[in-house]
Amino acid sequence: MKIIVCVKQVPDAKDVRLDPKTNTLSREGVQSIINPYDRHALEEAVRLKEKHGGTVIVLTMGPPQAAEILRESVSCGADEAVLVSDRAFAGADTLATTYTLSQAIRKIGGADLILCGKQAIDGDTAQVGPGLAVRMDIPYVTCVRRIAQVNDKSFVVERLMDDGYDEVEVGLPALFTVVKEINEPRLPSLKGKMKAKKLAITTLTAAEIDADVAQLGLKGSPTWVVRVFAPQLKGERSMIAGTVQEQVDQLAEKLLEWC
Amino acid sequence: MLLIDIDACIGCGLCEANCAFDAIHVVDGIAEVNENCTLCGGCVDVCEAGALKIEGREREEKDGLAAWSGIWVYAECRHGRVAPVTFELLGAGRRLADLKKVPLSAVLLTDQAGDIPALLISYGADQVYVVEDQALADFTDEAYGNALEDLARQYRPEVILAGATAIGRSFIPRVATSLKTGLTADCTQLDIQPEDGALLQTRPAFGGNIMATIACPNTRPQMATVRPLVMKALAADPARTGAVINCRIAPERLQSRVKVRNFVALEGDQVNLNEADIVVSGGRGLEGEKGFALIAELAHLLDGAVAASRAAVDSGWIPYPHQVGQTGKTVSPKVYIACGISGAIQHLVGMQSADTIIAINRDPHAPIFDVATYGVVGDVFEILPKLIEKIKQARTSSI
Ligand SMILES: Cc1cc2nc3c(=O)[nH]c(=O)nc-3n(C[C@H](O)[C@H](O)[C@H](O)COP(=O)(O)OP(=O)(O)OC[C@H]3O[C@@H](n4cnc5c(N)ncnc54)[C@H](O)[C@@H]3O)c2cc1C
Numbered sequence: 029m030k031i032i033v034c035v036k037q038v039p040d041a042k043d044v045r046l047d048p049k050t051n052t053l054s055r056e057g058v059q060s061i062i063n064p065y066d067r068h069a070l071e072e073a074v075r076l077k078e079k080h081g082g083t084v085i086v087l088t089m090g091p092p093q094a095a096e097i098l099r100e101s102v103s104c105g106a107d108e109a110v111l112v113s114d115r116a117f118a119g120a121d122t123l124a125t126t127y128t129l130s131q132a133i134r135k136i137g138g139a140d141l142i143l144c145g146k147q148a149i150d151g152d153t154a155q156v157g158p159g160l161a162v163r164m165d166i167p168y169v170t171c172v173r174r175i176a177q178v179n180d181k182s183f184v185v186e187r188l189m190d191d192g193y194d195e196v197e198v199g200l201p202a203l204f205t206v207v208k209e210i211n212e213p214r215l216p217s218l219k220g221k222m223k224a225k226k227l228a229i230t231t232l233t234a235a236e237i238d239a240d241v242a243q244l245g246l247k248g249s250p251t252w253v254v255r256v257f258a259p260q261l262k263g264e265r266s267m268i269a270g271t272v273q274e275q276v277d278q279l280a281e282k283l284l285e286w287c
Numbered sequence: 288m289l290l291i292d293i294d295a296c297i298g299c300g301l302c303e304a305n306c307a308f309d310a311i312h313v314v315d316g317i318a319e320v321n322e323n324c325t326l327c328g329g330c331v332d333v334c335e336a337g338a339l340k341i342e343g344r345e346r347e348e349k350d351g352l353a354a355w356s357g358i359w360v361y362a363e364c365r366h367g368r369v370a371p372v373t374f375e376l377l378g379a380g381r382r383l384a385d386l387k388k389v390p391l392s393a394v395l396l397t398d399q400a401g402d403i404p405a406l407l408i409s410y411g412a413d414q415v416y417v418v419e420d421q422a423l424a425d426f427t428d429e430a431y432g433n434a435l436e437d438l439a440r441q442y443r444p445e446v447i448l449a450g451a452t453a454i455g456r457s458f459i460p461r462v463a464t465s466l467k468t469g470l471t472a473d474c475t476q477l478d479i480q481p482e483d484g485a486l487l488q489t490r491p492a493f494g495g496n497i498m499a500t501i502a503c504p505n506t507r508p509q510m511a512t513v514r515p516l517v518m519k520a521l522a523a524d525p526a527r528t529g530a531v532i533n534c535r536i537a538p539e540r541l542q543s544r545v546k547v548r549n550f551v552a553l554e555g556d557q558v559n560l561n562e563a564d565i566v567v568s569g570g571r572g573l574e575g576e577k578g579f580a581l582i583a584e585l586a587h588l589l590d591g592a593v594a595a596s597r598a599a600v601d602s603g604w605i606p607y608p609h610q611v612g613q614t615g616k617t618v619s620p621k622v623y624i625a626c627g628i629s630g631a632i633q634h635l636v637g638m639q640s641a642d643t644i645i646a647i648n649r650d651p652h653a654p655i656f657d658v659a660t661y662g663v664v665g666d667v668f669e670i671l672p673k674l675i676e677k678i679k680q681a682r683t684s685s686i
């Protein structure tokens with residue numbers, strides 16, 4: 029089985045803050061990490077490979093420094109890594125991103141299974157997985173919480189819904205986006221780290237994926253950000269003090285008023 | 288690329304003051320851009336001298352955009368139940384439709400429409416497009432996506448809104464990609480731009496640390512998923528009238544390569560976390576399942592849902608669907624009661640948009656108090672049982 033895992037480099041949430049005084053994002057010491065959901069996608073791919081055989085390829089679209097997360101992925105069990113990187117990709121929204129990723133996947137010969145995280149924690153859109161599947165014309169299942177059965181040419185998986193979960197069956201090739209519940213990602217192994225160090229990362233440019241420039245980056249993005257601003261803090265903050273009973277009485281009074 | 292017209296630039300510094308990314312500075316009286324620039328365009332709009340432009344972003348006068356008209360709301364319905372966010376969207380859509388003086392339509396995809404079209408009209412729809420087909424009994428991305436896509440191509444709405452629910456966030460991207468148009472996820476505010484009637488879609492990004500307003504100027508429809516519990520539903524008016532338009536979708540378009548075999552509901556009579564007005568949430572401070580029994584009792588009393596921090600989920604005290612935060616759910620209830628939760632940023636991003644936040648924690652320095660509307664420094668095992676008792680008493684004495 030050939031599995032492609034789409035991974036994204038994102039800023040660590042705890043570092044990203046808008047300075048309310050200057051209205052700028054403080055960039056100091058912002059660490060870049062693998063999108064947390066993508067670790068679970070990678071782990072699931074590696075487990076499938078270990079059980080059923082095959083290859084795991086990690087793929088990212090991003091600036092040259094995104095190679096870091098590809099190396100980290102290889103140290104956690106991926107076999108190959110592909111970086112799609114070109115200035116022409118700058119400013120891509122999800123429509124342009126899925127175009128670029130789909131062209132890259134075609135270039136490397138497609139896959140039996142494509143795994144994505146449920147969403148990236150910077151944009152929080154959860155749109156790249158479904159959009160990529162549409163571009164590849166393959167079926168997809170979002171928010172997969174368990175792969176229950178792996179048959180020769182089909183999978184039974186559980187998808188998380190708001191009111192419970194659905195058990196669904198789908199043939200290959202297919203794309204899944206995964207939630208955290210699906211597994212516990214492993215730490216890098218020593219052997220993996222060695223491999224990652226020596227790894228040759230395939231880098232593909234816009235020309236190498238035969239991309240139509242009109243569909244790339246800013247040009248290929250129908251959505252435009254018109255304004256970025258700091259969220260407004262809501263209302264006042266106060267502490268409820270006193271003895272335990274006094275605290276409880278005040279809390280209960282407020283709750284009974286609302287509920 | 289951000290282009291700076293150095294002849295037009297007057298070095299006023301408005302761009303610098305409005306850049307959220309520290310990417311533009313006035314040096315020697317002229318604006319200069321650095322590699323922090325994300326091409327967000329925030330500076331272009333504030334530049335009074337008109338000296339800034341983003342290459343490739345010139346507004347194109349595309350023919351045919353005007354042919355798209357009317358506001359659509361996807362009426363989410365699963366297992367015979369209309370998702371409450373649908374009514375909220377009809378409320379929001381009604382306001383947009385009135386501003387633009389166009390009709391508001393609901394789109395219902397179901398195996399059994401029953402009284403639902405009339406219900407949608409009572410909540411504000413002028414018309415309801417109904418596709419009733421056995422193939423829509425279970426939710427599948429392909430059948431639902433193709434149906435909505437085909438209707439949109441036929442009737443050409445300028446705006447399509449859907450709930451940012453598990454279903455909406457799964458199949459709406461399919462529709463947007465097929466229609467090659469823009470989609471803004473998880474919006475919390477919608478406005479009409481007075482100059483050109485464009486839909487302005489505002490949403491939190493970076494886990495709510497910044498807000499972004501997004502437009503979709505050159506393609507139609509303009510599509511958005513909208514966070515549940517943020518928009519206001521109108522009161523239902525059974526006297527309202529509207530048209531029901533029955534539509535047929537080609538059978539091959541309602542086929543799905545994904546087959547639903549079985550559905551397993553949430554255990555017990557639990558309230559859906561995304562739809563709850565009141566959420567009672569517990570963290571490591573609850574120390575185990577016993578602590579969560581207290582939370583569940585309080586939630587039950589208040590008709591609310593139970594949530595948890597990741598620490599509690601990872602300890603196995605409560606299953607993952609209850610997790611709130613960066614790698615769990617994002618909720619916007621009226622009241623969020625955080626018990627024994629420290630308030631790590633990864634938790635805050637999932638709940639800080641709640642109207643009122645109550646925090647109970649024995650550590651006065653816990654960061655949860657920075658976002659709490661009402662903070663209580665104390666032991667949850669002392670406070671919660673007394674609080675439950677007090678509410679029970681008040682309820683019985685008021686009957
Ligand atoms: C990539 C990534 C993703 C993450 N995603 C999430 C996520 O989605 N959601 C999430 O919640 N976390 C997430 N986390 C984890 C997050 O960083 C915190 O570790 C977690 O939220 C802490 O949970 P807690 O507040 O319950 O536990 P703790 O931080 O241990 O806090 C427990 C609190 O309870 C108080 N307490 C203890 N006993 C009592 C008592 N008897 N009475 C009153 N108060 C008491 C303590 O003072 C303390 O403040 C993520 C982390 C990472 C790295």
Ligand SMILES: Nc1ncnc2c1ncn2[C@@H]1O[C@H](COP(=O)(O)O)[C@@H](O)[C@H]1O
Binds near residue numbers: 088090122125146
């Ligand atoms: N630039 C990218 N390169 C590779 N994969 C991506 C990229 N952006 C998004 N993805 C994948 O799509 C998922 C959802 O991202 P998003 O739609 O941005 O929330 C992520 O978890 C990744 O698996």
